[in-house]
Amino acid sequence: xxxxxxxxxxxxxxxxxxxxxxxxxxxxxxxxxxxxxxxxxxxxxxxxxxxxxxxxxxxxxxxxxxxxxxxxxxxxxxxxxxxxxxxxxxxxxxxxxxxxxxxxxxxxxxxxxxxxxxxxxxxxxxxxxxxxxxxxxxxxxxxxxxxxxxxxxxxxxxxxxxxxxxxxxxxxxxxxxxxxxxxxxxxxxxxxxxxxxxxxxxxxxxxxxxxxxxxxxxxxxxxxxxxxxxxxxxxxxxxxxxxxxxxxxxxxxxxxxxxxxxxxxxxxxxx
Amino acid sequence: xxxxxxxxxxxxxxxxxxxxxxxxxxxxxxxxxxxxxxxxxxxxxxxxxxxxxxxxxxxxxxxxxxxxxxxxxxxxxxxxxxxxxxxxxxxxxxxxxxxxxxxxxxxxxxxxxxxxxxxxxxxxxxxxxxxxxxxxxxxxxxxxxxxxxxxxxxxxxxxxxxxxxxxxxxxxxxxxxxxxxxxxxxxxxxxxxxxxxxxxxxxxxxxxxxxxxxxxxxxxxxxxxxxxxxxxxxxxxxxxxxxxxxxxxxxxxxxxxxxxxxxxx
Ligand SMILES: Nc1ncnc2c1ncn2[C@@H]1O[C@H](COP(=O)(O)OP(=O)(O)OP(=O)(O)O)[C@@H](O)[C@H]1O
Ligand SMILES: [Mg+2]
Numbered sequence: 030x031x032x033x034x035x036x037x038x039x040x041x042x043x044x045x046x047x048x049x050x051x052x053x054x055x056x057x058x059x060x061x062x063x064x065x066x067x068x069x070x071x072x073x074x075x076x077x078x079x080x081x082x083x084x085x086x087x088x089x090x091x092x093x094x095x096x097x098x099x100x101x102x103x104x105x106x107x108x109x110x111x112x113x114x115x116x117x118x119x120x121x122x123x124x125x126x127x128x129x130x131x132x133x134x135x136x137x138x139x140x141x142x143x144x145x146x147x148x149x150x151x152x153x154x155x156x157x158x159x160x161x162x163x164x165x166x167x168x169x170x171x172x173x174x175x176x177x178x179x180x181x182x183x184x185x186x187x188x189x190x191x192x193x194x195x196x197x198x199x200x201x202x203x204x205x206x207x208x209x210x211x212x213x214x215x216x217x218x219x220x221x222x223x224x225x226x227x228x229x230x231x232x233x234x235x236x237x238x239x240x241x242x243x244x245x246x247x248x249x250x251x252x253x254x255x256x257x258x259x260x261x262x263x264x265x266x267x268x269x270x271x272x273x274x275x276x277x278x279x280x281x282x283x284x285x286x287x288x289x290x291x292x293x294x295x296x297x298x299x300x
Numbered sequence: 301x302x303x304x305x306x307x308x309x310x311x312x313x314x315x316x317x318x319x320x321x322x323x324x325x326x327x328x329x330x331x332x333x334x335x336x337x338x339x340x341x342x343x344x345x346x347x348x349x350x351x352x353x354x355x356x357x358x359x360x361x362x363x364x365x366x367x368x369x370x371x372x373x374x375x376x377x378x379x380x381x382x383x384x385x386x387x388x389x390x391x392x393x394x395x396x397x398x399x400x401x402x403x404x405x406x407x408x409x410x411x412x413x414x415x416x417x418x419x420x421x422x423x424x425x426x427x428x429x430x431x432x433x434x435x436x437x438x439x440x441x442x443x444x445x446x447x448x449x450x451x452x453x454x455x456x457x458x459x460x461x462x463x464x465x466x467x468x469x470x471x472x473x474x475x476x477x478x479x480x481x482x483x484x485x486x487x488x489x490x491x492x493x494x495x496x497x498x499x500x501x502x503x504x505x506x507x508x509x510x511x512x513x514x515x516x517x518x519x520x521x522x523x524x525x526x527x528x529x530x531x532x533x534x535x536x537x538x539x540x541x542x543x544x545x546x547x548x549x550x551x552x553x554x555x556x557x558x559x560x561x562x563x564x565x
Contacts, residue, residue, distance in 0.1 A: 194390070196386050196388060196390035197390060197392060199360055199378075199384070199386065199390065200384075200386075200390055200392070202359075202360060202377075202378040203358065203360075203378045203379065203380060203382070203383065203384050204380055204403075204404055204407045204408060204457075205378070205379055205380060205407070206407065210407070214392075214403065215392070218392070218394045294393060294394035294437075295393070295439075
């Protein structure tokens with residue numbers, strides 16, 4: 030047991046060291062590529078290789094210089110706001126649509142071809158069209174997230190409804206449940222874990238999309254910030270941005286996973 | 301009321317359409333009258349149409365010919381007056397034992413006050429001796445206990461008829477015997493009309509007033525009806541040497557394995 034725990038700590042450290050090694054050798058070969066230590070200083074502050082004293086971007090993430098120059102925290106908040114706006118919209122539309130498709134064969138026939146066609150379309154393809162429609166950064170980002178993250182919600186919700194055991198429906202028939210009672214008391218409890226799986230996938234996509242969307246729309250947000258740092262030749266900040274995006278995406282996934290487990294009756298007794 | 305028949309099947313036929321072929325006639329020409337508080341079992345080889353027959357009585361399936369009347373009213377669709385105990389218990393896995401029964405009672409008897417509701421649910425939990433498990437989820441109790449909850453849930457809504465499709469089929473023989481005892485004890489106290497589908501000859505004789513023996517399909521129908529003239533309460537051990545019990549067993553055996561033996565397909 031303890032041996033197992035030691036491995037879980039030591040092995041990732043070994044990989045981390047290997048990554049630093051590869052990174053250092055890339056920095057050796059590619060001109061101007063930031064070294065790990067430069068990047069560390071850029072993140073947390075200190076004295077860099079040129080002997081300059083700097084405050085790191087992570088050391089002071091809350092600063093507000095002006096409307097266009099804000100700390101990393103505010104950039105991330107802007108991105109999260111858009112992500113959640115698009116994500117919640119996707120839930121509000123996707124869950125009822127998924128329920129409908131799961132319950133009605135006709136609805137399935139009607140919608141399925143379009144789901145299959147639109148699902149694989151890259152957010153980058155939607156973006157120009159939506160930008161043209163809305164002419165607004167926020168609305169474009171939100172609607173891009175909506176349209177690319179809604180599919181897993183629809184598909185998983187419908188799958189959840191389909192997985193309702195025939196026997197449960199027979200129980201409902203014998204008891205003469207109304208359609209609403211069927212949905213609330215039989216279908217939703219079965220489908221909710223599936224819906225949350227869909228939401229988890231969807232939130233992952235939304236977070237993936239936001240970075241690309243903001244690079245193209247500009248303004249404020251973590252995606253634009255990374256692009257801006259590229260234009261300012263602050264390459265170390267790009268690396269910091271990547272790590273931050275990854276950590277936040279991981280955190281979102283863990284939180285969604287916990288929420289999903291809470292509503293999954295197969296995982297534990299319900300409150 | 302007076303002369304009115306209780307449960308009455310008249311010239312029942314069920315055909316299933318089969319794509320590109322002639323209809324499959326599962327059962328035909330079934331006529332049966334069941335008295336109030338009678339316990340009937342239906343026995344027959346696999347595929348003869350026992351479930352089909354029961355599903356038409358429950359209303360989950362519709363006969364293609366004939367009529368089924370319960371207390372003088374034709375049966376159209378399922379309803380709580382005909383409670384069903386399904387073979388695989390079909391408890392809702394996210395509800396506790398108590399909640400599974402409560403859900404049914406609440407729906408069928410919306411007029412009950414909450415103390416009355418609780419009293420009723422608890423009475424039926426006790427009836428199948430599950431007080432200690434009432435707050436457990438179905439996944440936390442044994443197969444036999446689940447089936448007991450299924451029976452309690454079915455009885456809790458005070459049905460006219462209790463329909464059971466191989467209720468103990470998935471259980472080992474000891475648990476099965478135990479549930480048969482439960483069922484007989486409950487039947488003594490609440491009196492109900494019960495129709496049980498079974499594959500088990502001893503179960504049929506032990507539990508029923510009459511055993512309906514079905515011929516093989518296609519176009520299966522009622523072959524013979526056997527009256528079991530054994531007093532209740534019945535004791536399975538004492539019955540082993542009872543002449544009437546032995547006669548009934550032999551009658552069913554000879555029906556199933558001589559008159560309507562099933563060739564291996
Ligand atoms: N929906 C259906 N469509 C076509 N044929 C069906 C359908 N349902 C049942 N059948 C056929 O009707 C016959 C009777 O089926 P049924 O399930 O009633 O048999 P059973 O006596 O309950 O058998 P078992 O003892 O195995 O449960 C079978 O031959 C079956 O294949
Ligand atoms: Mg059957």
